[in-house]
Amino acid sequence: xxxxxxxxxxRPKKPVRSFRDLEVYQKALEGxxxxxxxxxxxxxxxxxxxxxxxxxxxxxxxxxxxxxHSARFESNLQGIALLEKAMAGCNKMVVxxxxxxxxxxxxxxxxxxxxxxxxxxxxxxxxxxxxAAWRRWEAEKKK
Numbered sequence: 526x527x528x529x530x531x532x533x534x535x536r537p538k539k540p541v542r543s544f545r546d547l548e549v550y551q552k553a554l555e556g557x558x559x560x561x562x563x564x565x566x567x568x569x570x571x572x573x574x575x576x577x578x579x580x581x582x583x584x585x586x587x588x589x590x591x592x593x594h595s596a597r598f599e600s601n602l603q604g605i606a607l608l609e610k611a612m613a614g615c616n617k618m619v620v621x622x623x624x625x626x627x628x629x630x631x632x633x634x635x636x637x638x639x640x641x642x643x644x645x646x647x648x649x650x651x652x653x654x655x656x657a658a659w660r661r662w663e664a665e666k667k668k
Contacts, residue, residue, distance in 0.1 A: 544594035615649035
């Protein structure tokens with residue numbers, strides 16, 4: 526009989542019952558709230574020309590993930606295509622945030638924007654991994 530002195534840090538993930546259980550959705554929603562509450566007032570004050578596009582993109586990412594989750598059951602390719610758009614949205618957000626930080630360095634908090642950029646980059650990677658998992662799921666289903 527073996528006894529382990531160290532406790533394992535392994536914890537099984539909760540099953541995904543809806544798109545709201547997906548970490549990528551939760552993080553995308555969190556990013557949209559940060560953009561709308563923190564960056565929008567600053568960008569309106571300095572009249573950043575792409576502020577509306579930036580807010581629209583940040584709000585679109587969680588919606589695309591929710592649509593992708595539903596669409597994948599009907600057409601996995603359509604769900605994957607929607608995840609592609611969500612990843613492109615994450616990339617756009619990084620560009621918008623870096624541009625705003627570069628154009629208005631005195632107004633846009635560098636630390637906050639850098640943290641938000643890292644979150645969007647991280648979420649893009651997680652969406653990519655989710656997409657790969659969905660592709661594997663579809664391949665296993667066809668076997």
